[in-house]
Amino acid sequence: MTQKDINEYSKNQLARFFRQMTLVREFELRAIEERRGGLIPGFIHSCVGQEATAVGAGEALSKDDVITSTHRGHGHLLGKGGDPKYMMAELAARSPGYCLGRGGSLHISDFDIGILGANGIVGGGFPAAVGAALAFQMRKEERVSLTFFGDGAINQGTFHESANLAGLWKLPVIFFCENNLYGEGTPQHKQAPIRDLAQRAEGYGFPGVIVDGNDVIAVYDATVVARERALSGEGPTLIEAKTYRHRGHYEGDPMIYRPDGELEEWQKRDPIPAFRKRLIESEIISEGELEELMGSVQEQLDEAVGFAANAPIPVAEEALQGVYADTHDGLVF
Amino acid sequence: MTQKDINEYSKNQLARFFRQMTLVREFELRAIEERRGGLIPGFIHSCVGQEATAVGAGEALSKDDVITSTHRGHGHLLGKGGDPKYMMAELAARSPGYCLGRGGSLHISDFDIGILGANGIVGGGFPAAVGAALAFQMRKEERVSLTFFGDGAINQGTFHESANLAGLWKLPVIFFCENNLYGEGTPQHKQAPIRDLAQRAEGYGFPGVIVDGNDVIAVYDATVVARERALSGEGPTLIEAKTYRHRGHYEGDPMIYRPDGELEEWQKRDPIPAFRKRLIESEIISEGELEELMGSVQEQLDEAVGFAANAPIPVAEEALQGVYADTHDGLVF
Amino acid sequence: MREITYSEAIREAMAEEMRQNSDVFLIGEDVGTFGGVWGVSNGMLDEFGEERIRDTPITEAAIVGAGLGAAMMGMRPIVEIMFGDFLMCAGDQILNQVAKARFMSGGKANVPLTIRVTTGAPGSAAAQHSQSPESWFMNVPGIKIVAPSTPADAKGLLKTALRGNDPVLYFEHKMLYGDSGEVPEDPDFMIPFGKANILREGNDVTVIGINMMAKKAIQAADQLQTEGISVEVIDPRTLVPLDKETIIQSVAKTSRVVVAYEGHKRAGAGAEIAAMLAEEAVEYLDGPVMRVAAKNVPLPYSPVLENYVLPDTGDIVSAVKSFWNPT
Amino acid sequence: MREITYSEAIREAMAEEMRQNSDVFLIGEDVGTFGGVWGVSNGMLDEFGEERIRDTPITEAAIVGAGLGAAMMGMRPIVEIMFGDFLMCAGDQILNQVAKARFMSGGKANVPLTIRVTTGAPGSAAAQHSQSPESWFMNVPGIKIVAPSTPADAKGLLKTALRGNDPVLYFEHKMLYGDSGEVPEDPDFMIPFGKANILREGNDVTVIGINMMAKKAIQAADQLQTEGISVEVIDPRTLVPLDKETIIQSVAKTSRVVVAYEGHKRAGAGAEIAAMLAEEAVEYLDGPVMRVAAKNVPLPYSPVLENYVLPDTGDIVSAVKSFWNPT
Ligand SMILES: Cc1ncc(C[n+]2csc(CCOP(=O)(O)OP(=O)(O)O)c2C)c(N)n1
Ligand SMILES: Cc1ncc(C[n+]2csc(CCOP(=O)(O)OP(=O)(O)O)c2C)c(N)n1
Ligand SMILES: [Mg+2]
């Protein structure tokens, strides 16, 4: 895809890209800190380094569109409009958290803004994304569904079955692959015999495109195109965004599996400084304005952490609620 | 692939192609008859019309090679050297049947000649075929594994996961797809958005080839090439053989799903008369010799049916045997 | 009242709901032109069209998961899985996704998804087409399990499933499809979940029969009647939720109990009922909680072997009699 | 005797078998460089190399099925699945292929395949990383189910699995990995399947504890001892096969029994034990067969909620005491 000139995007939009990426980055760093500090009890799989995918894709979607996410979902959720307050509260296992403290990092959802859920099962979210798209198609709604997944997840059987079904019925689905070169400690080339995963789309009768996953504008553009295709009834697109995660698979991962220098190479391509540089060089946004945006992010996160830390913790017996819609006079709980 | 001249094959080999295809056809017809007559209690999914795939592939394999088969497996088993006697006895649920009457049509196996089993689960056999090939590779054995499957089965998640693993590790596996245009009552074009399923191989880093599945020589040649590739360490091949089943999905299927005239078109391309014609026109084998071969098939099947009909039926309590190798003083059975 | 078959009752429930609610649709392998391999959706394609009677590829995980996604978006999918044996091709989707979606989301995900699936041995279908997998799904909270034994129950329970807002695994026994029985015509006829059916009243022994085994329990009761043994037959109808109260009350009356189910004995559906009785009704028991079930071996192809492995009416009769003539 | 951890015991069993039998190999996600997410195979890549310590893609069905195929060809694969919760991604392979291969082939397929998998809640890992799925596999005949609670059992049972010729699901409890205990150095040290371990003798009540709950049962027994209640603690060690004899004998002695397991209560592993006792040992029972297990809700993330859902030592203590102070 030929890249559009940066001046074709509104200043507002570009500022949003920047602010949202910063929000994702800072959210992760803050969550990691709060986990160390004891506010957050569970695991964290951070997406530091992958902010451009989360934000580029999320910005291309409308509020009515839906996403399914993964174990590395914080960026996806924020990108789709998730509120850091309720996310942080969920991570802190508090009652006003998105899932009332029942879900945690792996299961955050917000049905009001189309977040159908992070997922603890690699490959677990594909079929539901396809099903959501089926509902849109049947109801003739102008909505698409986008399913985030990793280079590891693409090998799961559910990817294949879901891509086949979506391609067959020309469902409005975007398969969004964040190829960050690793699945846990195993490099991508030891997980699949091909490097360009986008290639697989052909086998399902729809296009696969590769984008620089560290370039938020490229990601945004590709997602806009895929979304238009989906809405026009032409069916799915597979977007493969090449990127890299800067931190461990989970917090605490000793990362012994990385070749020397690899991380450093990728840090040079860190999506946020790169975008910042571009914004400043093109004189669209001033340093001062960017600092202001960054400040507002910190404020938002201070507020989120404060909210989480002061939020009530669930009461033990609440665990029995919310398994079923209808409990048949308490027979099932 | 360019087709070799028929004279490049030995007369013996050609005669074997003919005899084996006839055996498969007649076995099926006889089994159907015996099912009507009550000798055979279970379902039959016949492969009438698909004899060239079963025999072409089977003839290209050595005795040490292994196959996994499907619900429509009689041809595959006979093609790999399965004995009609023990097959018929198994269909008749008799003690000397291949599986002692425990398996039936859906589960026939013969480990001595590399038949790892028919399978009642569509897509169930892929992973085991890959695992067998892994064993061959680890032990440096000159053997390949071939997994038969249908155009319906290729959409199962297990295909994807297995093809990926086989491609990744360059395992000696042949993925042999019999594209007979239907999965049960649903046409292939309503099961996948692509018509040439061989195309999917690329996504796993290995070649996919299309052959005329009604031409036993073409199937044989393609399998020989794939086998050589596998043995040389280059990895898997996906062979898509285009063919058609002449009878219902199972015996009793009313076949309301077929467009008028479709069957008739394909019957014109019936692999056995076509091959017979070719043999006679090329003057390699005489009509008389062919009649003789056909006669010998009938004899063999008479014997098989006789064997089955007179074989003892299992004793009820035998059902408890053969679940485990070691029963821990009868604690598990 | 008019009589229809179990199969017709299921079709009627689906068709009625589809007529009155455009969110309901049927999705599965060969449910359209073929009318379902078991013929249950016969004719529905003509009435509702391809959009709402959707033939799918052979991809159980994607079908179930698509049902989940559509349900969360407000549709009310009916997913058909041809054989219970194939459910494990979608095992993760059912147990980790469908069943847990609501809870993990803090109660916010709505999953009005009904999975219709066949159970039981149709005869010489062997180990991968004959299983009764109800119990594989009973441990994981979040999915309801329904097992109708009569045409009326088939209709009434399916309606409850289709109008409810929770995922339901609805097990149709292959050998019951042809059974006829009275079924109310009232389009709002629903049978609540968690209410067992006392199919026959009796005083000497309680037989709890699940699905097909409820029918066999009645046959056994008939036979035992002639020998002067009065059998109370209870069909729990839903395994999750389970109507403990009705079951315990019956056992309190009879003090003897047989649990009959077609699945393998070990950890089968009736194991939970037996365990529940051992915990909550032991004081009423005058003798063991007998279990009549399939033996713990895969289902064999041979009719002789298969009959030996499967439980039948005679096994129920023997189990009942053993209370008076212990071996 | 030297002490090693549960985790080390498992590694030692694998390494010893791999040294003496070239057919044994380990295959799974991140078992190589990473040493297994739980660190169990740490260092094994260095000793055995990439051929025999095989990192795989994230494709559970293919991994398990590849194990089956390799096993049928004479290898002795050890498949590692990271979390028990993921087993259902390979549900069909385990239940319809692995478990049934031998029987369906008339006893001819040999399947020396061990599937090592973690079980239990490691704390705030939520609904898809905390389950105890033992019971999901108990109903289908053909696969043995092992659940060690001590380092010695971990080693001895794994050796038995690796030298046997049947598929085994071997459940490692995440919270036991760090436990130390005496483990014989004898490379032929094996613990037979189907022999329960009487961890503590007692007279008043039998507590059957599965996996982690065996450890908690001992803690409960200690506590109850101080209150004058003598508890016999039994660890079945293998759920399939189950050592009914030892269990029944104990119950015959104590006449009171609590079955403790970490899985959800309904249709969990202990449900079968309770049902077995209700059928085969009811005459010895002086009171209900109590079950201490996780409540029937998905595992929540919040520690408060999770603790409420999971069974613990205190729950065992209460259950035992209820025999004398029924509520
Ligand atoms: C079915 C399943 N198998 C294994 C895991 C363990 N696991 C969690 S994340 C992960 C790696 C996923 O890799 P990828 O899809 O590339 O995503 P990334 O972590 O790189 O974002 C693995 C193996 C899991 N959660 N679910
Ligand atoms: C997992 C699973 N799903 C569905 C079925 C039912 N079924 C048996 S054969 C078949 C069609 C298979 O089609 P294809 O793979 O093209 O093979 P063919 O029958 O054409 O040889 C179906 C749906 C099954 N046996 N297993
Ligand atoms: Mg990755």
Ligand SMILES: [Mg+2]
């Ligand atoms: Mg086909």
